[in-house]
Amino acid sequence: MSWIDTFKSKKTTAEEAVKVIKSGDNVFIPISSGAPQTLIPAMVDRGHELNDVKILHFSTLGPARYTDPEYEGHFRHIALFVGGNTREAVNEGRADYVPVFYHEAPALFKEGVYALDVAMIHVSPPDEHGFCSYGVAVDATKPAAESAKVVIAEVNPNMPRTLGDSFIHVRNIDYIVPTDYQLEEYPAADFTETHAKIAEHIAGLIEDGATVQLGIGAIPEAVLTYLDDKSDLGVHTEMFSDGLIELIERGVVTCTEKTLHPGKIIATFLMGSRKLYDFVDNNPMIEFRPVHYVNDPFVIAQNNRMVAINSALQVDFTGQICADSMGHKIYSGFGGQLDFIRGAAHSERGKPIIALPATAKEGEVSRIVPELYPGGGVVTTRADVHYVVTEYGVANLHGRTIRERVKALVEIAAPQFRDELTARAKELKYI
Secondary structure, three states: OOOHHHHHEEEOOHHHHHHHOOOOOOOEOEEEEEEOOOOHHHHOHHHOOOOOOEEEEEEEEEHHHOOHHHOOOOOEEEOOOOOOOOHHHHHOOEEEEOOOOHHHHHHHHHHOOOOOEEEEEEOOOOOOOEEEOOOOOOOOOHHHHHOOOOOEEEEEOOOOOOOEEEEEEEHHEEEEEEEOOOOOOOOOOOHHHHHHHHHHHHHHOOOOOOOOEEOOOOHHHHHHHHHHOOOOOOEEEOOOOOHHHHHHHHOEEEOOOOOOOOOOOEOOEEEHHHHHHHHHOOOOOEEEEHHHHHHHHHOOOOOOOEEEEEEOOOOOOOOOOEEEEEEEEEOOOOOOOHHHHHHHHOOOOOOOEEEOOOHHHHHEEOOEEEOOOOOOOOEEEOOOOEEEEOOEEEOOOOOOOHHHHHHHHOOOOOHHHHHHHHHHHOOOOOO
């Protein structure tokens, strides 16, 4: 049978396809705009027929009705990274959070920690050889599809055909659900003067020819606007957003100086606008690969002058970074922060950077604190931290004593908190 005949024989509706899901199954859903927006509601509509179905995914865009109170006992979300649509359920006890390094997530499926019964994926139409692209969500999606007993795929002409290690053949899909809708978009973050000052300090740390990791949010968006005077930058990142397009088109990002995959932008998933999705479609400069490769610290470290830019909720006097929780309340997850911090730390002339505004709640609360809030988790350890950047400057903590760290962090804290922080440091005998 030709792949075309195979494709036709597997076509069905979302309602028919999700009937394969049974009580007690583990079901995987892709990250961000890779989440299949036809299959998910079809599955949820069957919710009251099912019991104890575990839904595993990283942060997604769109509704997450399976976390609603009415489906308690029917669905249980296992969050590998907590997003805005599942945060309430996690913190109210209707869903669970798994602290895990992003690059290690595929091993949870392959080694059977979470043996997947069904992977519901979202792919591009097949090419002339029968291969569909995972598009904007290769990351843990490709390993999940390769591990699951059953693969259900939405095939959507609006999914970009991204290149790299990013394909699945139609013969490896069990049920094919043709769809045609626009992918969920993620608007560019607005950044303030505070974010711009942070970005300016970060840009001062980036050399010509460096390879950068740029995520999403106000600080990465601001950093992109301060790189105009750089040349031959490379990109090795778990994800990127629209702001990178202009730097590529202006020749700031060329990837020619990269020591790993020269000439190529390496990423594992994508979140942005339709313009970005169209830009990556069949773009040979951009390669998507699974997250166990892209985020592997030993792979990242092969990029000389690797600059990793990550954020934090709090930094304590000793340099511990809290990035996934606000006290006992889970806010996000480990993601790829430590993957890239450690990768950049082991890169020749690499620079791991933690960036954050000095205050929260409109200046009422310092993010640089004597100790993390009770229950606050350490995502990046004090021994992993190198550069901490706020709008007030840069503190290089690497190899510094606790006494030196406290002084450096107080210097980049908001001025209105410096006396209070200094007094507390003296009470603790840090200085």
